[in-house]
Amino acid sequence: MTTTQKRPNAERLKRLPWITALVSLLIILGYLALPAARAPQPVLDWYASSGLKTLEWQNYLAWLRFHGQSPLAASLEQQLATGDHHAYSAALLSPAFDADSRQRGRDFWSPADLERRQSLRDQVPLQLAASPLYQWGLPVQASRPARFFTAPFVPGSPWATFALLLWILPLAIWLEKRLGHGKQLTLWLAGSLLAGAGYLLLARPGQIPLHGAGPALMVWVGAFFGLQRRTLALPIWQPRQRRWQTRHVRPWWLLPLIPAMLSLMLLYSSPANSLAAAILALLGGAAVVQLMRASDSEPQESDPFITPDPQQVSTLSRGWQALALLNGPTARDSFQQVLAGDPAHFSALTGQFTALQLTGDDNGWHQVACALFRHPASGKGEPQQVRHYWHQYQQRSQTPLPGTVGWALVATLARAQAFTEAEALAESLPAAEGRQQALAVLVEEFEKEGLGHRARNWKSQAA
Numbered sequence: 001m002t003t004t005q006k007r008p009n010a011e012r013l014k015r016l017p018w019i020t021a022l023v024s025l026l027i028i029l030g031y032l033a034l035p036a037a038r039a040p041q042p043v044l045d046w047y048a049s050s051g052l053k054t055l056e057w058q059n060y061l062a063w064l065r066f067h068g069q070s071p072l073a074a075s076l077e078q079q080l081a082t083g084d085h086h087a088y089s090a091a092l093l094s095p096a097f098d099a100d101s102r103q104r105g106r107d108f109w110s111p112a113d114l115e116r117r118q119s120l121r122d123q124v125p126l127q128l129a130a131s132p133l134y135q136w137g138l139p140v141q142a143s144r145p146a147r148f149f150t151a152p153f154v155p156g157s158p159w160a161t162f163a164l165l166l167w168i169l170p171l172a173i174w175l176e177k178r179l180g181h182g183k184q185l186t187l188w189l190a191g192s193l194l195a196g197a198g199y200l201l202l203a204r205p206g207q208i209p210l211h212g213a214g215p216a217l218m219v220w221v222g223a224f225f226g227l228q229r230r231t232l233a234l235p236i237w238q239p240r241q242r243r244w245q246t247r248h249v250r251p252w253w254l255l256p257l258i259p260a261m262l263s264l265m266l267l268y269s270s271p272a273n274s275l276a277a278a279i280l281a282l283l284g285g286a287a288v289v290q291l292m293r294a295s296d297s298e299p300q301e302s303d304p305f306i307t308p309d310p311q312q313v314s315t316l317s318r319g320w321q322a323l324a325l326l327n328g329p330t331a332r333d334s335f336q337q338v339l340a341g342d343p344a345h346f347s348a349l350t351g352q353f354t355a356l357q358l359t360g361d362d363n364g365w366h367q368v369a370c371a372l373f374r375h376p377a378s379g380k381g382e383p384q385q386v387r388h389y390w391h392q393y394q395q396r397s398q399t400p401l402p403g404t405v406g407w408a409l410v411a412t413l414a415r416a417q418a419f420t421e422a423e424a425l426a427e428s429l430p431a432a433e434g435r436q437q438a439l440a441v442l443v444e445e446f447e448k449e450g451l452g453h454r455a456r457n458w459k460s461q462a463a
Contacts (some may be wrong), residue, residue, distance in 0.1 A: 017176040019184040027213045030153040035133045037456060043124075043131040045414075047092055052120040059108055060091035063100065070136055076206050089134065090206035092124065093141040094223070137209030138196050145316075147209075148196035149189065153212075156212020160267040164214050167261060171224040178227065178448065185290050190288050191219025198280030199273045208269045214252075215277035222285025226254065227293070258282070265273045277448060281358070312338055319351050320412075328358030329446040346382060369393050373401065373409040383416035390421070390423060403432025411441040419446065 014388040047053050058111035064073040079087040091097060098121065099306045105114045128134045134142070136149040155161075195215035197218040202209070214408075222371045262282075268274040319334030338345050369389070379415075390409065401409065406429040413422035422442055439458050446455035 015177060017173045017307040019181050019188065020169065020172040020176050020438055023188055023213075023229065024169065026153050027161065027410075031139075031155045033156060034136070034153075034155055035266055041131040041133050043092065043127040043134055046086050046127045047088045048085065050120055050123075052117065053088065055109065055113060057088070057091060058092070058098055059101070062420075063097055066135070070207075072204060075204070079206060086208045087206040089139060089209075090141070094132075094140055094142070109136070118183050122226065133209055133211060133434075136329065137211040137220045138199060139209040140200060140207065142205045142206050143196070144202060149192045151196065151210045152192055152213040152216040154211035156214060156269070157264075157267040160264040161213050164217055164261055164264050167257060168217050168220055172220045175220055175227075177225050179223075179289075185291075187223050187285060187288060188216070190284060193215040194219060194281040194284035195277040198277035199270075201280070202276045203270070203273045207273065210273065210277060212274070214265055214268060215274055215281050218278045218282040219285035219288070221258065222282040222284075222287075223289040225258075226286035226289040241253050247272050255338070268377075299443075316347060316351070319355070321352060322355055323358075326358060331355035332359055332361075343371070344375060346377070346379065350374060350385060350389065353392075357392075362397075366399060369397075370402065370405045373412070374405045375408075375412075377412045377415070386412045387416065387418050387421070388418045389405065400428075401432050404434050407434035407438040410438040414438075414445040417445065419450070419451070423454075423458075 003321075026344070041329075059074045064076075066068065074085040102109070102116075105117070109117060133152060133363055136147070136150040136154045140148040152184065172184075173204065186437065195218075196210060199210040219405050262275060262278055265271060265274040265278045315334050315337050319331045322331035322334060323327075331351060332355040335348045335355055338348040339352060344347070349368060352368045353365070353372055356368055372389060373393075375382075375386070386409070390413070400406075406425060410422050410426045410429070411434075412418075413425065419442075426439070426442065439461065443455045443459050446452070446458070
C-alpha cells in the first residue's frame, strides 16, 4: 500500500464516531457488569436487619420533625408503607443526622446501644460499596462530583435505555462527524452534569438515586436540533443489504421524536425525576452547542509564543498602504520582500496578486496567482478570500491553470462552500497530482451539508 493510499484510510479512521461508540459500549457493559437497579440493594437489607434501623429510624423521623421537615418525615413513612425500602437511605446517608447523633447520642441511647450504633455506622461504607446503585448512582445526600459521571452507566430500565440508544445513535453519529471527537465528549460530560442537576432539582432524600443513561443521552438530541441544519444525511441500517445507507431528511421532521424520547423516561424507577433530568440535558445540549458554534466563528488568535517579525510586519503594512494609494510599484516591492523570505505567506500573496495587476506584469501575476491558488488556505476566512481572487482571475485571464494548481483550488473552493464553482473547475481539469485528495475534500464537504447525491456522484468519479 502506497503512502497516498494509507493517508485516506487514516483520515477515514479519524472520522469514525469513536466517542459515540465508546459511550454506547460503556452503557452496554454496565448492564453486563452491574446488577439491575431494580434488584434489592444489599445496604438497604443490611440497614433493616442489622439492628441499625431499630436503633435510629424513629429517632431520625423525630429529628426531621424537630427541624421543621415534617412533610419529609410523613413522605418517608408513606414510602415505607408501600414497601419501598429506599426510604432508609434518607437516614443512612444523612451526614447532619449522623453528626448530631454522635454529639447528642447519650440523650437517646444507653452506653451499650451507643457503642453498638457506632460499630454499625462504621460498617456503612463497606455496605455501600456492595450496592451498585448507591456506590455509582447519584443519591441526593451523596452528590459527589464523580457520581454525576458514573450514574449514566448504572443500569436503568433496559427497554427505555436501548430503545433510546437506537433512536439517538444516527443523530449522535451525524453530530460527532460535524463537531469532532472533542466536542462530542464535552457534550456527553455536560449532559451527565445537567442530568444530575435536573434530578437534584426535584429529588428528595430517600428516593432512588439517579441512574441510567437515558437522561444524559438527551444532551446529544438537544445539540442535534440546536445546530438547525436545513438537510441532514443520516446513516440508516438496511438489514436486507446488510449495510448503512444515507438518507436525507429535514431536521424538523424529526421533532416528534423528542416527546417520544422523553416519554421513555416514565419507564425509569423515578419517572418525574428522570424526566426533569432529561429535559434539562435536552435544553442544555441545545445551549452548549450554540457556545461551540460561537467559538468556531470567532477569529483565531495567533500563538502567543510566536513573536511576529517586526520588520516583516512593517513591510507588509507599507505594502498595503501603497495599495490603498494605488501605488503598484511600491506595493509590489514590499510584498516581494516578504515573499523572498516566506514564499507561502498568505497575506503577502494576496497583496502581490493585486499589486501586479496595477503594474501590468501579466507573467508575474500569473505566477503569483498559481502560488495563491496552490496555497492550503487553512486559516480562518482564507478559503473565502481565495474564492474572491479566483473570480478576479477568471475575469482577467483565459489561461487555464496547471492541473496540480487547479485541483488544489478545487479543495479550497469546496472548503469555502463554493460548490458550483468547485464542480465546474473539477470537470474542466485533467487528471493530475492532487486529484484524489481534492475530490475527497469535495465529497466530505458535500456530506457535511447533507448533499449526499452530489457526494456520491463525485465519490464514484474518484474511485
